[in-house]
Amino acid sequence: MLDRLKPIATCAMLMGILGAAPVVAADDTESAVNADTVVATVGGTDITLGHMLTLRAGLPEQFQQVPADVLYPGILDQLIQQTLLADASKDDLSKRAALALENERRALIATEEMARIAETAVTDEAVQSYFDENFLNGEDVSEYKAAHILVETEEEAQKLVDELKDGGDFAALAQEHSTGPSGPSGGALGWFSEGMMVEPFQMAVEGMEAGSVSDPVQTDFGWHVIKLEETRIKDAPKLDEVRPQIEEALRQKAIEKEITRLQELGDVDRTAGDAMDPAVLNQLDLLEE
16 A cells, blocks of 8 residues: 555655645636546546546545645556556456456445445434334333442452441442452442443342342452442433434444345355355465466
8 A cells, every 4th residue: 555655655745845835726627627527648548537536535544634736746646657557567467456356346336335225224204213213112221320349259259248248338348359440439330231241240230129239249350249329211312312323223224124135136156155165265376376
C-alpha cells in the first residue's frame, strides 16, 4: 500500500516544505464536469475524473484530511504511472492477479447490493415497529445492583460469609480481603443486567432477594461472596436513543433475509468444498502453477 501511494506521499511532503499551493479560482467549466470527464490520455487510454474520485475515496484515513490541491497531482500521477505500466506489460495477468480481480469484482458488486438492500430496509414505519415490539412491548429487563468480595479459595469465602452473618460490615470486609478491582470501593459493582456477568455469578444473583448475601459462588476468577442490594425493571429507552441500534438491526435483518432467499432459490452445491481438507488453504504455491 505504501509503495502504491508514493507519488501522493511525495507530493504531500513537498507541499509541507514549500508551503501550500496557491488556490486556483473556480471557473465556469467546473460546473460542467462529471465522472466521465477525461483528465488525461495515455496512448489510447482515457483517465477520467471518476477514476480519480474512486482512488481518492479508497485512500487510507490519514489521507482523507489532506487538502485537495495536494492530493490532486499525486492521484493523477499515480493513475498515469499505473496506466503506462499496464499498457507496457506484454504478459497476461498471473493466476494470482486474475483471481484477485475476480474476487474484488465480486466483493464490490456484493457490497453495492447489500447497500441497496440496507437502504430500502430503514423506514420510519419499520423503525417504529421494531421499537414497539422490542422495547415498548418486549419482555421486561431486570437490573441488579450488587457488590462482591472475591477471594482465592472456598474456605476464605465461607469464613467471610460467617463473619457477615455475625454482623460484619460487607464494604469493610471487601476493602480488606477482596482481590478484585472493586475491592477498594467496598466491592460495589453498580447496576447490571442479564448477560453482563459470567454465568455462575449471574445465576446466583438472579436467585437472590434484595438485601441478602450469597453462599460462596465459584467462577473462573475465584470464589465470590455476593450481596444483592437492589433490583429494578429497566425503563424503556426513548426512540431517539436507540434509533441507530434499530436501524443497524433492520439493515442486518434485511440482508440476512435476502441472502437466505437467494440461497433457497439458487443452485448452490458446496459438496466438493466441504469434503476438502482445510489444510489446503496453506498451499499458496498452487497460485504459481
